[in-house]
Amino acid sequence: MLIRKFDSHVALDSDDKDALAALPHRVREMSENSYIFRERATPGECAVLLEGFAFRQKLNRDGERQIVSLHIPGDPLNLQSLLLDRADHGVQALTHAKVAMIPRSAMRQLALDRPNIATAFEISNLIEASILREWLMNVGQRNAQTRIAHLLCEIATRLKDRDLLGHYEVELPMTQKQVGDVTGLTAVHVNRSLKALEVEGSIERYRRAIRCPNWEELVRVADFSDSYLHLGRQAAAC
Amino acid sequence: MLIRKFDSHVALDSDDKDALAALPHRVREMSENSYIFRERATPGECAVLLEGFAFRQKLNRDGERQIVSLHIPGDPLNLQSLLLDRADHGVQALTHAKVAMIPRSAMRQLALDRPNIATAFEISNLIEASILREWLMNVGQRNAQTRIAHLLCEIATRLKDRDLLGHYEVELPMTQKQVGDVTGLTAVHVNRSLKALEVEGSIERYRRAIRCPNWEELVRVADFSDSYLHLGRQAAAC
DNA sequence: CGCCTATTTGATAGCCGTCAACCGGAGTGG
């Protein structure tokens, strides 16, 4: 999984792939909503999501939660803690999930030994920052319907890019409260906005599954453009 | 300026500092609001802010602007474009500013030659991402007064950390419209919120200068904690 | 079935946006 993701950023040679495959690790099964890392921790391992979904969150003084990223299989979950001494946010499983835990020392040695992989680490971090900028725009400047539609477009696009999605049909593994914590809305308003999107024909819903019969239309409503996801190999890498 | 910033992330040896000092560059004077890099560009140079302030912004479909970062002297302005092929946002001078422009190739060679500096690059990027997460929390979960107070605390803390601020007295070089574009508010509401902060005694104002006679109080109102800024050397670096 | 959580819906309130007018300092030109 990780190989596939990193290879999509930088062209890895077979030695790079072997080195990634040879990483020592243990696989942990995480149940829904369980913590993978807690805020302020300095974990001794790096986690890579193998199955399921995960998210990162921050809490404010009043205990209100902001979800600051969503992760799909293949995503590293705490690369930043290779270099920063304390996590400024918590990482949790969104669904039941499998996570590969890799000793920090092994990850750091790998980055020292294999420049291509170090570059892939950096690109992964930079894309995360780019997504954060887009989310900031989303929450700061867009109305509720657009925010939610944008989130749907992003998830669908990221899943599709990693071959985890057949059609544009998302089984959104989040409660409406969690969608609200991503978009800065309340669960009630998320509900109303989803309904409005449905009534206007941008999406169809059955339970939590959301289909996008008219992708172009949803993209338009969402003010979505995938350029911030920086899909494909980055020409600038060496 | 850059040496001082990077040295605050990682302990640089004298060779590292010499290498940074020897970087080829030209200094550009930028007038207020002029573009340093445009969205979607692939700049051939890296910029480091020497004097003045700068910001990055994204525009949505309706032309509304979200400011996604603020920069003070010493900050690199487009490190991410060393590895990502197209900028997902624009960079502009907030005030009259001096910027050092360094050829991309020289920056990349430097990162290859000097691991400490490569690490400093990465830490700088990671801290930016951490600030983005906090801003997302700010815009998504806090009310207007708290958002603005939080922004003031952050700016003051960052300036103080780089010895650019005597007391907690910020001459905020931004229009109220720009503050709104950071915080996801309108200029009118920024104005009312600043007034409210003043009435409640959290800040004092004279023109655009803002004093914080009671820093503790402002921090409390702002729900501010500086941990996300990751000040000081990161123990995890090697 | 029974419990618990998530979703849905309605009524109401409030924060913030919009529109508009006025003020006030800085720079310009007469």
Add this chain to the structure above:
DNA sequence: CCACTCCGGTTGACGGCTATCAAATAGGCG
């Protein structure tokens, strides 16, 4: 020196989007 202009800041009235509160419905799982 003063009038003029312009841009940003300030203030008021009003409206709308979203939050809050509350209650009913539906699903999931023992």
